[in-house]
Amino acid sequence: MKKELQAVKKELNAISKRLDKLVDALKKADAKPKKKAAKKVTPKKVAKKAAPKAAKKTVAKKAAPKKAAPKKAAAKKAAPKKAVKTTAADTVLKAIKGLKKGTDTASLMKKTGYDQKKVANIIFKLKKQGKITSPQKGLYVKA
DSSP, rough: HHHHHHHHHHHHHHHHHHHHHHHHHHHHHHHSOHHHHHHHHHHHHHHSSSSSSHHHHHHHHHHHHHHHHHHHHHHHHHHHHOOOOHHHHHHHHHHTOOOOOOHHHHHHHHOOOOHHHHHHEEEEEHHHSSSSEEEEETTEEEE
Protein backbone atom coordinates (compact mmCIF):
# COMPACT_ATOMS: atom_id res chain seq x y z
CA MET A 1 0.00 0.00 0.00
CA LYS A 2 2.80 2.39 0.93
CA LYS A 3 4.68 1.68 -2.31
CA GLU A 4 1.54 2.35 -4.32
CA LEU A 5 1.02 5.67 -2.59
CA GLN A 6 4.62 6.66 -3.25
CA ALA A 7 4.22 5.75 -6.91
CA VAL A 8 1.08 7.87 -7.11
CA LYS A 9 2.91 10.73 -5.42
CA LYS A 10 5.71 10.56 -8.01
CA GLU A 11 3.20 10.55 -10.84
CA LEU A 12 1.40 13.56 -9.39
CA ASN A 13 4.67 15.44 -9.02
CA ALA A 14 5.53 14.70 -12.64
CA ILE A 15 2.09 15.89 -13.77
CA SER A 16 2.47 19.00 -11.65
CA LYS A 17 5.79 19.83 -13.34
CA ARG A 18 4.23 19.35 -16.77
CA LEU A 19 1.36 21.65 -15.85
CA ASP A 20 3.79 24.30 -14.59
CA LYS A 21 5.62 24.17 -17.92
CA LEU A 22 2.35 24.49 -19.81
CA VAL A 23 1.25 27.44 -17.70
CA ASP A 24 4.57 29.18 -18.31
CA ALA A 25 4.26 28.55 -22.02
CA LEU A 26 0.74 29.96 -22.03
CA LYS A 27 1.90 33.07 -20.19
CA LYS A 28 4.65 33.59 -22.75
CA ALA A 29 2.21 33.06 -25.60
CA ASP A 30 -0.25 35.58 -24.13
CA ALA A 31 2.49 38.17 -23.64
CA LYS A 32 3.36 38.16 -27.36
CA PRO A 33 1.01 39.41 -30.12
CA LYS A 34 -1.69 36.79 -30.49
CA LYS A 35 -1.63 36.24 -34.27
CA LYS A 36 2.11 35.75 -34.60
CA ALA A 37 2.59 33.98 -31.26
CA ALA A 38 -0.06 31.36 -31.92
CA LYS A 39 1.50 30.31 -35.24
CA LYS A 40 5.14 30.40 -34.16
CA VAL A 41 4.93 29.09 -30.58
CA THR A 42 2.80 26.04 -31.30
CA PRO A 43 5.20 24.36 -33.82
CA LYS A 44 8.19 24.93 -31.54
CA LYS A 45 6.41 23.29 -28.65
CA VAL A 46 5.43 20.34 -30.80
CA ALA A 47 9.04 19.94 -31.93
CA LYS A 48 10.33 20.02 -28.35
CA LYS A 49 7.79 17.56 -27.03
CA ALA A 50 8.53 13.91 -27.59
CA ALA A 51 4.92 12.75 -27.54
CA PRO A 52 2.27 14.31 -29.81
CA LYS A 53 -0.26 13.77 -27.01
CA ALA A 54 1.36 16.57 -25.03
CA ALA A 55 0.87 18.93 -27.97
CA LYS A 56 -2.80 18.04 -28.10
CA LYS A 57 -3.14 18.84 -24.42
CA THR A 58 -1.55 22.26 -24.89
CA VAL A 59 -3.94 23.08 -27.69
CA ALA A 60 -6.90 21.95 -25.63
CA LYS A 61 -5.78 23.92 -22.61
CA LYS A 62 -5.20 27.04 -24.71
CA ALA A 63 -8.69 26.83 -26.13
CA ALA A 64 -10.43 26.16 -22.81
CA PRO A 65 -9.55 29.46 -21.04
CA LYS A 66 -10.58 31.47 -24.11
CA LYS A 67 -14.01 29.83 -24.14
CA ALA A 68 -14.47 29.98 -20.36
CA ALA A 69 -13.81 33.72 -20.04
CA PRO A 70 -16.96 34.91 -21.87
CA LYS A 71 -19.13 32.49 -19.90
CA LYS A 72 -17.85 33.87 -16.62
CA ALA A 73 -18.50 37.42 -17.75
CA ALA A 74 -22.04 36.53 -18.78
CA ALA A 75 -22.68 34.83 -15.45
CA LYS A 76 -21.55 37.91 -13.54
CA LYS A 77 -23.96 40.09 -15.48
CA ALA A 78 -26.87 37.72 -14.85
CA ALA A 79 -26.23 37.35 -11.11
CA PRO A 80 -27.28 40.88 -10.02
CA LYS A 81 -30.60 40.52 -11.87
CA LYS A 82 -31.47 37.36 -9.91
CA ALA A 83 -30.50 38.84 -6.52
CA VAL A 84 -34.10 39.31 -5.36
CA LYS A 85 -33.98 36.69 -2.62
CA THR A 86 -35.25 37.78 0.76
CA THR A 87 -33.13 36.70 3.68
CA ALA A 88 -34.29 35.75 7.14
CA ALA A 89 -32.97 39.06 8.42
CA ASP A 90 -35.10 40.89 5.84
CA THR A 91 -38.16 38.98 6.99
CA VAL A 92 -37.59 39.85 10.66
CA LEU A 93 -36.80 43.48 9.83
CA LYS A 94 -39.99 43.74 7.79
CA ALA A 95 -41.99 42.37 10.72
CA ILE A 96 -40.40 44.90 13.10
CA LYS A 97 -40.93 47.83 10.72
CA GLY A 98 -44.63 47.06 10.49
CA LEU A 99 -45.18 47.86 14.18
CA LYS A 100 -44.71 51.44 15.45
CA LYS A 101 -44.57 50.50 19.13
CA GLY A 102 -42.14 47.67 18.50
CA THR A 103 -42.29 43.95 19.19
CA ASP A 104 -40.69 41.20 21.22
CA THR A 105 -39.06 37.91 20.25
CA ALA A 106 -42.15 35.81 20.98
CA SER A 107 -44.31 37.71 18.51
CA LEU A 108 -41.50 37.68 15.95
CA MET A 109 -41.30 33.91 16.30
CA LYS A 110 -45.04 33.63 15.61
CA LYS A 111 -44.93 35.96 12.59
CA THR A 112 -41.85 34.54 10.94
CA GLY A 113 -42.04 30.89 11.99
CA TYR A 114 -38.38 30.89 13.07
CA ASP A 115 -37.22 29.36 16.33
CA GLN A 116 -36.05 31.44 19.30
CA LYS A 117 -32.34 31.04 18.64
CA LYS A 118 -32.61 32.15 15.02
CA VAL A 119 -34.70 35.20 15.91
CA ALA A 120 -32.25 36.15 18.67
CA ASN A 121 -29.29 35.88 16.30
CA ILE A 122 -31.02 37.95 13.64
CA ILE A 123 -31.95 40.61 16.19
CA PHE A 124 -28.35 40.74 17.37
CA LYS A 125 -27.10 41.24 13.79
CA LEU A 126 -29.73 43.89 13.01
CA LYS A 127 -28.87 45.80 16.19
CA LYS A 128 -25.19 45.63 15.31
CA GLN A 129 -25.93 46.98 11.82
CA GLY A 130 -27.96 49.81 13.35
CA LYS A 131 -31.20 48.86 11.60
CA ILE A 132 -33.15 48.32 14.84
CA THR A 133 -32.89 49.62 18.39
CA SER A 134 -34.05 48.41 21.77
CA PRO A 135 -35.70 51.13 23.90
CA GLN A 136 -36.51 48.56 26.60
CA LYS A 137 -35.25 45.12 27.37
CA GLY A 138 -36.97 42.65 25.07
CA LEU A 139 -38.60 45.33 22.90
CA TYR A 140 -37.33 46.07 19.39
CA VAL A 141 -38.23 48.96 17.08
CA LYS A 142 -36.92 50.10 13.74
CA ALA A 143 -34.06 52.58 13.96
